[in-house]
Amino acid sequence: MIDPVGRYLTLTQQVMPRLASEPGRNWPVRNDHCFQRIVLDTLCGGVWYDHLARPAYKHLTYEQALQAVSLCDDIITGRANLHDMNRQSLAWRGKLRKQV
Numbered sequence: 327m328i329d330p331v332g333r334y335l336t337l338t339q340q341v342m343p344r345l346a347s348e349p350g351r352n353w354p355v356r357n358d359h360c361f362q363r364i365v366l367d368t369l370c371g372g373v374w375y376d377h378l379a380r381p382a383y384k385h386l387t388y389e390q391a392l393q394a395v396s397l398c399d400d401i402i403t404g405r406a407n408l409h410d411m412n413r414q415s416l417a418w419r420g421k422l423r424k425q426v
Contacts, residue, residue: 330391337398354412367415
């Protein structure tokens, strides 16, 4: 049995920040906590801490952790649009800047 929580943490804390720094990647975020925010908000359909106790990784169900890993994989491969997911996450938080 895989450890999806461990895999989620590895992806968001190490793999995705490293990929974000690659030339030409053009992702809207680079920091681990930003990837975690986007993935968890998307998973929860809103601000994650309105749905999960803190720290979130300790309170994910096995199924939620599997979904988080799948979402990370989709972001990495380009099957999921990180720009759109980031905008939605910021909108849920009331932090979306208006486009001029």
